[in-house]
Amino acid sequence: MKKIIFLMVPFILLIFGITNLVSCGKEKEIALDYTSTENPFSEETSTKILGKQSHGFMKHLDDFEYITYSGQEIEIEYFVELEGISNNIGFLLFVNGKPQPYKIKNRIQNYEYLHSFNVDNGREEFTFQFDVTSGQKDEIADLAIVSIYNPEFKPDMIETT
Template structure:
């Protein structure tokens, strides 16, 4: 019998109309994967349900106006400093952070303005439920003077974990996201840092296909949290991903060279705009001169992104996933349109 294991995560939601802060408890549930002769990182020995830990994060200082309403951070041409804090408990004390500006991955520094830009920084908290303060520092990679764009700050749980195909072959419930949503106002044009480097490259093709009964059947088979019908599309988005035409849950053996063909499908509320980024070992894959692909979801259609990844520069063991970050979720206040992440899988080159 499978055990249901739960990580409880928290996030401070700042309500603009009152300026108050609240804790919102967001349970993330993961069925224990069936793994022959492996150790599941989420195994609980004594109970069918266990609370593994909790995470919360948010700004150390609320960015509000004289009426105590939340206001955007401002970019004036100089690096932005966002004072932030995170706390966690239990097995949740290892985490990383991503930043997205208008859905585009944003490299940043932590605390030291002279440090190099990185797309993800990791943190190892020593004590339970004790705030760790730090500062995000960055110059936005996109944005024009006069614009106000969405700014997403999301944690990723235990990013350092990678199966070794010896003791473990699955990520279990690790690498889940906990996003927080803000805004960034531009008094100057954004500019990309000079020291971005992305070794893994890929090419893409974009298309649309209709939502069919077969597609809905597959979507329901891949989602154990709820029954999905066309009405659910009005409040959520969903994704499917295939590797060389196959649905892979945990790990996939790849060649030393050549390409891997990835098919990523995104559907949901018509009019939603998402920016999708594919990651190898928590670094964006280079696609042309950028890192991301914009898609606009159409009612009754599935947005399809086909990606061919050059395998030459991959390591023997690689974590792969996709993140689709919303660009215009604030235009749809009645829905729950958050960053969508595929399950992490292991791409490996050597024997099992």
């Protein structure tokens, strides 16, 4: 124990000595010119917006409102809006970080982890249906719905680099 303290004292003194050397020095004044009237955001840029996407719950949930798992299949009313060239989107559902297979009510009858949607410049409404694969009845869990842009893209490895 005494050896450790004996070795630490010079190390601590060395650190304080270096900090003092670095912090000592002449102060320099820097004059800043705030009188410029140029607006850096007024210039036209070559940025082109290709599209936009948004998605969310059909019903707004308050801060303390939850989707309740009663031991039966959960249904979540959801929407997606796509504009521009983005016309293909997919969704993944996670409960407590674990992926959940789901189906789309009245459309897609298979339980899968990822379903993709083609929406041509508009809004589409649908309902997720899923059973929680991990968790128990009346347990509070985190639900994350993640979107994937263009999930059907398959690169041509010969023509595309």
